[in-house]
Amino acid sequence: MRMEDVDTARSRKELAKLALEDLRWLGLDWDEGPDVGGPSRPYTQSERLAMYEAALVKLEQAGRLYPCFCSRAELAAVASAPHGLGSEGPAYPGTCRSLTLEQQAERSLHKLPSVRFAVNARPTGFDDGVAGPQRIAPGAGGDFIVKRADGLFSYQLAVVVDDAAMGITDVLRGADLLDSTPRQLQLYEALELQPPRFAHVPLLFGPDGKRLAKRHGGISLAALRESGTAPEQVVGWLAFASGLIDKHEPIRASELVEHFKLDRIPRIGMTVTDDMLKRLLG
Incomplete structure (x- = not known):
């Protein structure tokens, strides 16, 4: 059991406690977790921030990160353009990917940047346990944020780091997260980590x-x-x-x-x- 409270602005301890109580009432139990401990502690993401920062350092050293200064208005304009959308929203067009160091320095004087992961140009394929074989076009979804401008780490980065550190072999989740999987697989590869098997069940x-x-x-x-x-x-x-x-x-x-x-x-x-x-x- 892992408490995914990486978005600290939306997470409340009383709700986390209630969630554990609800699951136990339902008849579920777990061998490891925030309330019982275990070898992979801590099991609360807000206590694992140093691990996510270490992963960012590794990605930075590999040349896979860049600062993004795009405003909400600019991204909203992208969202209004016609395209296919999944749970991850519109594809990022790479606006800030080619900025020079001088341009980055000048823009950083006016705005704190988020940090984006530069996806590679190869297609991503995997065999989903429910949805079957998947093959995603090169760069589908575009470069994505791994750390927000306010300092919060993204779900994509946190779950990859945590699943690898906790030895997770199988991930079963809702089909609404199917288009998150290619992004996470690229992170696994860049961080030289072993990915789990995925199965996405319908809603x-x-x-x-x-x-x-x-x-x-x-x-x-x-x-x-x-x-x-x-x-x-x-x-x-x-x-x-x-x-x-x-x-x-x-x-x-x-x-x-x-x-x-x-x-x-x-x-x-x-x-x-x-x-x-x-x-x-x-």
């Missing part, structure tokens, strides 16, 4: 076609706990919705271990009907 969508979220009712774990819903009811609902069991029935998280197989998970997202929501909410 659940509400009756309105939007990603299932709080707007669809009291479906947060905290709300379900407070309503008196049994954790087995929630686990069974999630297992059925994700294809791990054939019918909706209460089941403990520990009982699902033997049922878990990646090939049971559909490759496209499921739309959760009003009837399914009623079953979850009782």
Whole structure:
């Protein structure tokens, strides 16, 4: 269990504590984590900043970083141009990549820069455990930020450093992060680290076609706990919705271990009907 609070402006300790309580209520447990310790401590990203800074030094020495002085307005103009978008937003056009040292020095007098990673010009390919073989065009998404102008490290850099340091072999996450994977694979290569295997599972969508979220009712774990819903009811609902069991029935998280197989998970997202929501909410 790792607490990813690298964005300190949006992270609160009381919410982190609640998240651990919710997961334990659901029936999940972990051998290592911020509340139990372990050989890869610390398990809270805000306590691992020195490791991210060391990774930046290595990338800098390899010539893969450059300062970016682009304003929000300039990036917004890029975002308004027609192009395909994923979770990572519009491709960065490389505006600051070719600045001379003199130009960088002059601009730094007026604005603190962010730090961008210069992607290479080769295509990125990997075999996803759910989505199948992926081949991403050279430089897709453009150079990306690894440290913001306000000093906060990016998610991309932090998870790569942490996963490698903690010996993570398999990453299973939502399909909305599929287009993050090529960026992370480039970081693994540049840092000379071994990447894990990736599997991206489809999202659940509400009756309105939007990603299932709080707007669809009291479906947060905290709300379900407070309503008196049994954790087995929630686990069974999630297992059925994700294809791990054939019918909706209460089941403990520990009982699902033997049922878990990646090939049971559909490759496209499921739309959760009003009837399914009623079953979850009782």
